[in-house]
Amino acid sequence: GQQLNQSPQSMFIQEGEDVSMNCTSSSIFNTWLWYKQDPGEGPVLLIALYKAGELTSNGRLTAQFGITRKDSFLNISASIPSDVGIYFCAGQLYKAAGNKLTFGGGTRVLVKP
Amino acid sequence: DAGVIQSPRHEVTEMGQEVTLRCKPISGHDYLFWYRQTMMRGLELLIYFNNNVPIDDSGMPEDRFSAKMPNASFSTLKIQPSEPRDSAVYFCASRLDSGTNPWVEQFFGPGTRLTVL
Numbered sequence: 375g376q377q378l379n380q381s382p383q384s385m386f387i388q389e390g391e392d393v394s395m396n397c398t399s400s401s402i403f404n405t406w407l408w409y410k411q412d413p414g415e416g417p418v419l420l421i422a423l424y425k426a427g428e429l430t431s432n433g434r435l436t437a438q439f440g441i442t443r444k445d446s447f448l449n450i451s452a453s454i455p456s457d458v459g460i461y462f463c464a465g466q467l468y469k470a471a472g473n474k475l476t477f478g479g480g481t482r483v484l485v486k487p
Numbered sequence: 488d489a490g491v492i493q494s495p496r497h498e499v500t501e502m503g504q505e506v507t508l509r510c511k512p513i514s515g516h517d518y519l520f521w522y523r524q525t526m527m528r529g530l531e532l533l534i535y536f537n538n539n540v541p542i543d544d545s546g547m548p549e550d551r552f553s554a555k556m557p558n559a560s561f562s563t564l565k566i567q568p569s570e571p572r573d574s575a576v577y578f579c580a581s582r583l584d585s586g587t588n589p590w591v592e593q594f595f596g597p598g599t600r601l602t603v604l
């Protein structure tokens with residue numbers, strides 16, 4: 375089952391707004407990943423983080439690996455309609471604990487009506 | 488370039504029937520992963536292969552589930568007999584072994600949405 379707490383579970387955005395979401399864990403990870411999933415498609419990797427405190431950008435996306443190793447954050451700046459989708463975080467303790475990814479429950483980003 | 492191909496995209500079947508899901512990984516990739524996604528449990532790894540060999544199947548929920556990879560370009564996930572609680576979206580993902588963490592940069596297929604009535 376899920377072991378990562380991802381919040382918020384859903385959010386509405388208006389074009390041009392900045393968006394933030396986060397992921398917290400009760401255990402430490404040494405790799406954090408952020409994915410986006412569009413309807414009817416599989417997840418696509420957005421950003422990978424490998425070191426505590428690391429801040430990495432991919433276009434309008436910025437993600438940070440928390441210094442406690444138990445959390446990560448994703449920010450989207452100046453949102454546009456195509457940012458709609460479900461964003462998943464995933465944590466991994468690479469070279470330990472079977473190497474498997476643990477996924478958060480997702481943050482559903484929707485457009486304000 | 489063709490991505491990961493899964494078939495069928497949608498499958499509706501009745502309880503007790505055998506279901507076979509198919510996956511063609513990206514050519515040249517030597518890791519293949521099967522995941523299941525449900526609202527309740529999110530995305531879960533079922534099994535993964537490296538060079539066609541099953542490495543970890545601890546995520547396979549029951550003996551009703553089996554997976555094979557007879558060659559580098561094809562894998563199947565079979566459920567026999569199927570039950571309503573197996574209803575989910577099943578994803579296949581593949582990755583090229585570049586000597587680094589093989590779990591990063593997996594390329595996911597579009598998924599198979601399975602409904603068991």
